[in-house]
Amino acid sequence: MNPRHLPSLLALAVLVTACSNSSNDTQVFGGRTDIINHRITMQDGQVTIHADGAPDAVVDGNGKLTIDGRDVPVNDAQRALLQRYNASAQSMREDAIATGKAGAATAAKAVGSVASKLTGSDEDKAAAHDQIEAAAKDVKVAAAKICDDVASMKKAQDELATQLDAFKPYATALGEANVEKCREHSSN
Numbered sequence: 001m002n003p004r005h006l007p008s009l010l011a012l013a014v015l016v017t018a019c020s021n022s023s024n025d026t027q028v029f030g031g032r033t034d035i036i037n038h039r040i041t042m043q044d045g046q047v048t049i050h051a052d053g054a055p056d057a058v059v060d061g062n063g064k065l066t067i068d069g070r071d072v073p074v075n076d077a078q079r080a081l082l083q084r085y086n087a088s089a090q091s092m093r094e095d096a097i098a099t100g101k102a103g104a105a106t107a108a109k110a111v112g113s114v115a116s117k118l119t120g121s122d123e124d125k126a127a128a129h130d131q132i133e134a135a136a137k138d139v140k141v142a143a144a145k146i147c148d149d150v151a152s153m154k155k156a157q158d159e160l161a162t163q164l165d166a167f168k169p170y171a172t173a174l175g176e177a178n179v180e181k182c183r184e185h186s187s188n
Contacts, residue, residue, distance in 0.1 A: 038050065039051070039173040039174075040089070040153075040173050040174060042089050042090070042093060045060065045061050045086075045090065046058050046059065046060050046061075046086075047059045047060075047085065047086050047089045049170040049173045050173070051169045051170045051172070051173060053169070054067075054169035054170065055067055055068030055069075056068070057166075057167070057169075057170050059082050059085055059086045059089075060086060061083065061086050061087070061090070062079075062083065063078075063079035063080065063081075063082035063083035063086070064079075064082070065078075065082055065164075065166065065167070067166060072164075072166045074164065077163065078160070078163055078164045081156050081159050081160050081163065081164075082156075082160065084152070084156045085153060085156040085157060085160065088149050088152040088153040088156060089149075089153060091145075091149045091152070092146055092149035092150065092153065095142060095145040095146045095149055096146055098142045098145070099139060099142035099143050099145075099146060102138045102139045102142045103139050140186065140187075143185070143186035144183075144186050144187075146182060146186065147179065147182040147183045147186050150174070150178055150179050150182050151179045153174055154174045154175075154176065154178070154179055157170070157171055157173065157174050158171065
């Protein structure tokens, strides 16, 4: 690894470790996860959707939909979609944490590489470079999983909006631009 790339690599690792991209779309803070620009949040296994002009909607892991504190009756197909929506949010959170861990590991390897370059042999330097390159690939793979989760949530959201009238006000919480932006950021 060229030492001049270290600041960029460390900056990337810090950003990924914080589990957010430059648009602040996805952030993980302890037990609460802000998934999409404060419009979709998750805490204690429940996904809360904030929509302009509508009370908050909450989707739990069992496929229960609550709007403004009231249970919304759903059929089996709608419940399955709500479960899929919640599961995608859960996966996104887990993948964001994995991405953060991969970013932290990459940063640690980069710091070790600098030490190796200062004190090690050419073989040590080459091995350190290979480790950093492999770690950087792990970060990209983990980040791509987050985008798959966003796409899965978007698909479930769109299907819910067509099958469940009560869900329609929440169908704009996650847009195609969120999926595209995620894929763009994860491929860089």
